[in-house]
Amino acid sequence: MNKEWSELNKQMQIKLKKPDTYKQGIAALFELRNELMQTVVSFRAGLTREELNAMPFINSKGYHSKSIAYSLWHIFRIEDIAAHTLIFGDKQIFFSGSYDKRIGSPIITTGNELAGREIADFSEKLNRDELYSYIADVKKSTEDIVRNLTFDELKRRISDDTKSGLMALNVVSSDENAAWLVDYWCEKDVRGLIQMPFSRHWIMHIEACLRIRDKLIK
Secondary structure (H helix, E strand, C coil), X not given: CCHHHHHHHHHHHHHCCCCCCHHHHHHHHHHHHHHHHHHHHHHHHHCCHHHHHCCCCXXXXXXXXXXXXXXXXXXXHHHHHHHHHHHHCCCCHHHHCCHHHHCCCCCCCCCCCCCCHHXXXXXXXXXXXXXXXXXXXXXXXXXXXXXXXXXXXXXXXXXXXXXXXXXXHCCCCCCCCCCHHHHHHHCCEHHHHHHHHHHHHHHHHHHHHHHHHHHHCC
């Protein structure tokens, strides 16, 4: 893991645990996300559309077996669901911003159910400009939500009603490669969601994207 990203992630986790430092933890989170976002933006500027769709490690295991386009969809679709459905309880940006119509995606889910050529075909359907608009809107809206959380709200567990509401939206596939996400998220408190979908999840997938990029531009 990138040492700077790792250190920011570590400091964020430590500081979020105490009422007198949790605001510093949120600041560390935002610094980390801004650093990672620079890399996300660099993919748009430095790669062709075909390279964003490419899967040079298609037969491998791990996050690098995907495409960069898919990975960006996956990161921010998950964040949108976690921030708006599980934490804030409002409409996801994907729907409120009409991205379900704008991006060109054939699915509304996280994409966990896709594999191999399905990912390649999916990637080709995405409107790159609208995907990046979605990324920016999700990032901002998540940070608006997190910025206003109290320390006590970080300890809030996901209710059964919220879990049921999530399942009713059908934004997580019932496929075995995706369905586990519902229990995984709903077993966490708000702080746990911040520490995974909003931070570490970014790091894991963006580092995989860098591996893809480096293979493509050799």
